[in-house]
Amino acid sequence: MTDRLTIALIYGSGRQGRFADTIAGWLEPELAGFGQYDIIRIDPAELTFTPGGLDEPSAERVESLILQADAFLIVTPEYNHAYPAALKAIIDCCFRPWHAKPIAFVSYGGVSGGLRAVEQLRLVFAELHAVAIRDTVSLPHAWTQFDPAGNPFRPGQLSGQLAMLMKRLTWWANALKAARIATRYDEVAA
Template sequence: MPDTRHSADCADSAHSAHSARPLRIAVIAGSTRDGRFGPVVAGWTLGHIQQREDMSADLVDLVETPLPTVFPAFGQPPAAGTEELLAAVSPRLAEADAFVVVTPEYNHSFPASLKNAIDWHNKEWHAKPVGFVSYGGISGGLRAVEQLRLVFAELNATTIRETVCFPGGWAKFDTDGAATDPASDAAAKTMLDQLAWWAHALRDAKAVRPYAA
């Protein structure tokens, strides 16, 4: 009878190393509007992730990495230059274990630039958790987040219950980009802790059984 102990030990060792690797978190700055406040909120979010030993952060700024806005007809090749633009974003989303979406609220919803980035991708979102940091007027961007939950559910992603929001966000940061209310920092930790739990759980599950949409 073959001895399977060595193979099992190797598999356990590989799984342990995989589980120990810091989680790759893609922070998506969703606003591309002139004069946007998003970089302040995204920078603050990035700082919280960088303080953690269990995570590494990659900022995907949709201004610095613009994506095509015209989709090809079904069955037709994409327009010239499309692949080059996607190459600056798609591999980074594919490599991410989880996402934090930083979004404002425009007209009771989220920016068209963010929806465009979501729609250019599909399997990159599959079986991965998504957290949200929102900002805006009196609602703090929460109406944008509620709509994004529906979109990501369609893409087989898991959205995190805990969110961070900044009502009247422009007045909630000092000149150094730090949040003025300590409760915001506490909320960020809670959201990231929850994101980490889901990211580890889903990454480990996919290592055992690849996800099939």
Template sequence: MGSDPLNVAVIIGSTRIGRVCDTVGAWFAAWARRREELAVEVLDLARYAFPGCYPEEATPSMRDFTSAVGGADAFVVITPEYNRSFPASLKQAIDFAYDEWQAKPVGFVSYGSGSAGHYAVEQLRTVFGALHAVTTRDWVGIDLLGDDVDEHGRPRDTDGRVRAVGAMLDQLTWWGHTLREGRRAQPYVS
């Protein structure tokens, strides 16, 4: 599907102190970088100085994030599940961009205590659908209460988890190349 690598932004969605989101994100990014057809960039929301209130004019951090989203062909959102939803920091960042998400695929790696982040993913599917993005069917879920992670919060490379990563990346890559070619052939109409 073309020789240009697919630009994939891995978005670290939690900004909490003591989070494992960055550990889970680094683990996933290492798996994604094994694929030669992908150029992976990690966007850690904790590294952006986003404003507490939505300003009348975009701040430099907001513009930097929106530019990175605009330059990506596909996304993988790393998210915890907080109270059967996803973090406010992630929703705020998603809302800074609009057109930049359109006609691009989004995959998910989620974690939680018992649910493996299922509820967060289902809510994010609705949000990204409203932004005209396509979400992959398969996702990677990690249960923090079981044996899914080691003592440092790093996901264990079980056969099932490696298969889940592969399936999600296969779908993300297919959608990423297909939608990129579609956007090049004709601008997306929302």
């Protein structure tokens, strides 16, 4: 199957002054440049949070975007060796719409490049019957990797890593889309 895929780009940080916007300034044009995806964006900065998670309108919006998506690209920093609470609230807002869909990561942070956050997310997504793929584009000491205008110092290397990740995410997205169409996932073990 080679239909156009819908990829949900999910940001983990909603912090004011977040570095996520620098990552987005590099990543979003790169994704558009592949020319083969419809990108939908889920951004904590555009959602409303309550002590219990997303408020109802935000949760409904996020659930419908997750339902539409064939695959997910999660862009997450690392906070105290974990992923941000805002990202967990987004993940927890629904269950079935995640099922049998692939997930890849772009991570960033200090020395670990956000990889400790990613490893924890793999455990979370197993519970959601989602497939976290092996590849991650990881940016250690992320703030040293971009000039003040937001241009990466090693654009070729980053683009190469992203291209590899997107090829594998696309393979999984097509395979799982075909499988979901052939057999409804929630009927497999009903």
